[in-house]
Structure formats: structure tokens, C-alpha cells
Amino acid sequence: MLKISKVKNAYKEIEDILGTDFVSDKDFMKAAYSRNVDPAFPDRWADIIVKPETTEEVSEIVKIANKYKIHMVPRGGGADLVGGSVSEGGILLDLTRMNQIHEINVDDYYCIVGCGITWGSMLSELQKKGMTTGILGPGSGFAATIGGGLSNATVGFSSTKYGLVPDICLGVEVVLPNPDGTIIRTGAASNQYASPFCRYGVSPDFTGLFMGDVGIMGIKTKAFLRLFPDPPFKARRYYMLLKDDYSNVFKIGHKLRKEVGDGLNDLMVWPSILFQLVYAQTINKPSKRPKVTGPVFSVTLEATDQRILDVYLEKTEEIMMKDNVTRPFEWQEIDLDMVLSKDWKFTLKEEFNFFQKYISTAPPKSSCTTCHKVAISRLNESVQKGVQFNLTNQKEFPPKNPPYPVFASFLMFLPNGNCVIVGGLGGDNTDENRETTMNIWHKKIRHQVRYGAAHYWLGESISQSIVEAGAYTPEFMQFFKDMKKAVDPNFLLSPNKFHMYSYDHDYTEHLVKD
Numbered sequence: 001m002l003k004i005s006k007v008k009n010a011y012k013e014i015e016d017i018l019g020t021d022f023v024s025d026k027d028f029m030k031a032a033y034s035r036n037v038d039p040a041f042p043d044r045w046a047d048i049i050v051k052p053e054t055t056e057e058v059s060e061i062v063k064i065a066n067k068y069k070i071h072m073v074p075r076g077g078g079a080d081l082v083g084g085s086v087s088e089g090g091i092l093l094d095l096t097r098m099n100q101i102h103e104i105n106v107d108d109y110y111c112i113v114g115c116g117i118t119w120g121s122m123l124s125e126l127q128k129k130g131m132t133t134g135i136l137g138p139g140s141g142f143a144a145t146i147g148g149g150l151s152n153a154t155v156g157f158s159s160t161k162y163g164l165v166p167d168i169c170l171g172v173e174v175v176l177p178n179p180d181g182t183i184i185r186t187g188a189a190s191n192q193y194a195s196p197f198c199r200y201g202v203s204p205d206f207t208g209l210f211m212g213d214v215g216i217m218g219i220k221t222k223a224f225l226r227l228f229p230d231p232p233f234k235a236r237r238y239y240m241l242l243k244d245d246y247s248n249v250f251k252i253g254h255k256l257r258k259e260v261g262d263g264l265n266d267l268m269v270w271p272s273i274l275f276q277l278v279y280a281q282t283i284n285k286p287s288k289r290p291k292v293t294g295p296v297f298s299v300t301l302e303a304t305d306q307r308i309l310d311v312y313l314e315k316t317e318e319i320m321m322k323d324n325v326t327r328p329f330e331w332q333e334i335d336l337d338m339v340l341s342k343d344w345k346f347t348l349k350e351e352f353n354f355f356q357k358y359i360s361t362a363p364p365k366s367s368c369t370t371c372h373k374v375a376i377s378r379l380n381e382s383v384q385k386g387v388q389f390n391l392t393n394q395k396e397f398p399p400k401n402p403p404y405p406v407f408a409s410f411l412m413f414l415p416n417g418n419c420v421i422v423g424g425l426g427g428d429n430t431d432e433n434r435e436t437t438m439n440i441w442h443k444k445i446r447h448q449v450r451y452g453a454a455h456y457w458l459g460e461s462i463s464q465s466i467v468e469a470g471a472y473t474p475e476f477m478q479f480f481k482d483m484k485k486a487v488d489p490n491f492l493l494s495p496n497k498f499h500m501y502s503y504d505h506d507y508t509e510h511l512v513k514d
């Protein structure tokens with residue numbers, strides 16, 4: 001009873017601020033916002049859905065939430081894969097009306113955007129000015145937002161050269177979840193006389209506090225992002241390994257990094273099974289069945305001048321063809337409708353279609369994701385460990401799920417010694433399979449954490465599994481809680497993540513010995 005009246009009162013006060021069009025407690029709205037792309041989770045209905053347009057409105061909503069002690073969860077595009085942007089009860093803040101481009105500063109190479117803008121919209125505008133943020137955001141970038149990318153420490157296209165989304169962030173404007181709904185800016189913009197042209201040098205790096213935080217430390221309303229002149233000369237080449245053996249991948253990746261350097265925009269390795277699956281579904285098949293001998297390297301190069309690009313192309317060919325471990329590959333060997341690599345042109349559409357087109361080929365419903373980063377020298381070992389885990393734990397997988405990690409050998413190279421291993425397992429949105437799926441999902445993530453992996457989007461399932469694996473020391477966990485308490489004294493923003501349910505809750509009861 002008390003809860004109903006609290007929610008009703010809060011609703012009324014929010015309506016006074018936003019007007020009737022941008023707040024709802026209707027069932028069809030709650031249902032529409034009840035999921036991410038994460039079948040293992042049950043549908044979860046928020047009490048109130050709000051769509052603020054300005055930072056000040058967000059701040060007012062936060063004050064009301066504190067007044068009635070109602071929890072809140074921020075949401076951008078809702079393209080999360082790990083239960084991050086839904087809320088059981090409480091207030092769900094849909095930030096997609098905060099989608100303005102406030103400034104594109106070509107002289108000083110930065111831009112200011114609302115955190116609810118999608119990658120697709122922002123990059124299309126930047127392209128017109130010959131500019132880019134370097135990293136192009138995630139595969140879901142036509143729907144996913146900048147705020148989601150910063151909060152999920154997203155890896156995406158061109159991450160090999162430009163890093164993760166937080167790596168291009170010069171600062172943020174954030175509403176803290178405290179009773180005053182305090183608005184702060186970080187980076188150079190924390191100097192109220194400065195433009196957000198750099199990240200460090202005015203105060204400690206408080207931007208980092210909000211990066212990869214899965215929305216538990218504050219509600220990001222504006223982002224200050226680095227800009228780069230978009231190198232106009234780009235090329236892509238594919239090379240297939242002659243054997244289905246990952247032992248050479250590290251060596252080749254390492255060499256490309258060293259010798260092609262800044263020309264290397266993106267480096268991915270796609271598993272051979274991807275080509276078999278795509279071939280099975282291709283309409284315009286070549287007459288000869290493709291000979292798929294191993295994984296395929298996709299190498300994207302970029303340069304400011306065609307002559308420089310030609311050198312990069314030559315160097316790449318030299319590295320790839322040395323020792324006869326790969327051969328040049330063309331997508332036309334699988335699908336006659338695909339363009340030859342010599343005719344390849346960069347388009348945003350192709351980038352953002354990639355995941356939908358290829359990752360969704362199989363296994364169906366493969367979205368209990370376990371994507372994680374490992375040190376590149378441990379690539380082969382980590383891929384083997386993943387395969388071994390699936391074989392050993394075969395009986396614990398949900399029924400009909402393939403007992404192997406399709407795409408667990410899909411790799412994306414990042415700057416320095418980082419590499420992403422993309423992977424996951426199938427999940428059904430059915431009550432009978434939910435517990436089995438959740439159990440093996442968490443167990444697999446714990447296994448990865450214990451071989452030293454670092455994940456990126458953490459949402460609920462991954463952040464909780466990291467705690468279960470015992471990754472955080474008691475000292476770190478105390479520090480973490482103290483930092484959160486400083487910005488969120490009533491513990492209202494994004495509960496449940498990291499197995500945090502209150503500041504007194506003992507996280508050690510969630511430790512799991514496998």
C-alpha cells in the first residue's frame with residue numbers, strides 16, 4: 001500500500017516536470033521496456049517510465065526519486081545483452097530524447113553530444129564534415145547510444161586503432177543520484193571557464209568514475225568526445241588460415257601491429273564455422289562449394305594518402321603470405337552478391353549490419369554473451385580453455401544448445417596487448433530453461449574471470465559473476481562501495497549489479513567455488 005502511494009506521488013510530481021507525454025505507467029509501455037537482448041532474463045517491469053529531454057529535468061527526477069526512495073535505472077538504446085538497462089519496479093529513465101549534437105569543434109577536434117544520441121545519427125553528421133570519433137561504436141550502433149557505449153566500455157568497429165569508447169571520452173556531464181540531483185562536469189570542462197578540449201589537468205580523472213560503470217555511479221547526460229579527421233583512403237583485405245589452428249593468430253596480429261602501425265584500423269579474426277553457416281543461407285551461391293580451411297583475418301587499413309595506403313597494403317600482403325600459413329580470401333567464394341575486396345568501400349551501414357547479419361546466423365538465440373578481453377599472447381590458450389570448458393560442462397548447458405561456443409573464436413584486436421574473444425551461449429525466454437541457462441552462463445563467466453579475463457559490458461549477469469568468482473579483494477570492494485556511497489547515499493541507482501543490494505549487504509555470501 002505504502003509503495004503504491006509512493007509511486008503514485010512520485011508519478012504526479014514527475015508529470016508536473018515533464019508533462020503528460022513523457023512519463024508513463026501504462027502496461028503496454030512497461031512491457032515494451034521490460035527486456036534487453038538477453039533471453040535468459042525474465043521480463044521485468046518498471047513502475048514508471050520517463051523520457052527527460054534536458055539535464056535539469058533528469059536532476060529533478062533524481063530529487064523526486066530520493067524524496068520517495070525509489071530506485072532508478074538509466075537506459076539508452078536498450079541494446080544491452082546482459083540485463084543492464086531494465087528495471088524491476090522503480091523508475092526507468094529512457095534518455096533517447098537527449099539526442100542533440102551541441103557542438104562539433106573541427107578546430108579543436110572535439111564534439112559535445114547528448115548521451116541519448118545514437119552512433120548512427122552522430123557519425124552521419126560527423127561524416128559530412130570529414131570527421132570521426134575513430135571508434136564507430138558497437139554492432140548495435142544504429143540503435144545504441146553514446147551513453148550506453150560509455151557505460152558499457154564498448155568495443156566496436158575501428159577499436160583496433162582507436163580503443164574502447166571511454167578512450168575517446170574527454171569528459172562527461174553527469175547527474176549524481178544524490179538527494180540534490182547534483183550536476184557536475186568532468187575533464188577540462190570541470191574548469192567552468194574552459195571548453196572540454198582535453199581530459200586531464202584540472203582535477204583527478206573523475207571521468208573514469210563513470211566509464212564502464214553500467215550506470216551505477218551517475219546518469220550521464222552529455223559527452224565530450226575526441227574527434228579525428230577521417231582518413232579518406234581505406235581498404236580491406238581478407239586472408240584465410242590454411243589450417244583451423246589459432247596458434248599463428250597471435251604472431252600475425254602482433255606483426256601487423258608492429259609493422260603496419262597506425263595504418264591498421266581494424267583487425268578481426270572470424271571462425272571458419274561462420275563461413276559454413278553463411279554459405280548454407282546464401283541465395284546466390286557459387287557453383288563450386290567453398291573450401292574453408294580455417295579462420296579468416298579481416299584487415300581494414302586507412303591512410304591520409306593513397307600512396308601511404310599502398311605501402312600499408314603491400315606490407316600487409318607480405319606479412320600475411322610469409323611462411324604459407326594463410327591465403328587471400330574473397331567473400332565471393334561464399335556469396336556471389338558480395339563485392340570483391342579491391343572494390344570494397346567503407347559504409348556505416350555495412351559496419352552496423354555486420355553483427356545482425358553474421359552473428360545471428362547461429363546458433364539461434366545465441367545471446368547469453370560472454371565476450372571478454374584477454375592479453376594477446378594468451379589468445380590461443382584462452383580459446384582452448386573456452387572449448388574445454390564447454391566440453392567438460394556439456395551436461396549443464398540448456399537443452400538444444402550446441403555444446404561448443406560458436407563464435408568463441410571470433411577475435412577483435414584492440415590497442416596494446418588486448419584482444420576480445422567474442423562468444424556466448426543460447427538462451428530461451430522460457431521459465432523452464434531460465435535457471436539452467438543462468439547457472440551455466442554465470443559459471444562460464446566465472447571460469448573466464450579466473451583465467452584472468454577482463455570483460456567490458458558488465459550489466460547484471462557479468463558484474464555479478466565477477467563478484468561470485470572472488471575477483472575483487474575485500475579492500476577493493478570496500479573502496480568501491482565507499483565511492484558509490486559518496487555519489488548515491490540512498491543507494492538508488494541501478495541496484496543488483498555487482499551483487500550490491502545495499503551498503504550493508506555482505507557480498508561474500510555470493511562467492512562461488514567451482
Ligand SMILES: Cc1cc2nc3c(=O)[nH]c(=O)nc-3n(C[C@H](O)[C@H](O)[C@H](O)COP(=O)(O)OP(=O)(O)OC[C@H]3O[C@@H](n4cnc5c(N)ncnc54)[C@H](O)[C@@H]3O)c2cc1C
Pocket residue numbers: 036037073074075076077078079080081084085095115116137138139140143144145146147148149150151152153154155156157214215216218219220221355356456457459494
Ligand atoms: C546486435 C548487437 C551487436 C552488439 N555489438 C556490440 C559490440 O560490437 N560491442 C559492444 O561493446 N557491445 C555490443 N553490443 C551490446 C550493446 O549494444 C552495446 O554495449 C551498446 O553500447 C549499449 O548501448 P545502449 O545505448 O543500447 O545501452 P543500454 O542497453 O541502454 O544500456 C547499457 C548500460 O548502460 C547504462 N546506461 C545507458 N545509458 C546511460 C547513461 N546515459 N548514463 C548512465 N548509464 C547509462 C544502462 O543502465 C546499462 O547498464 C551489441 C548488441 C547487439 C544487440
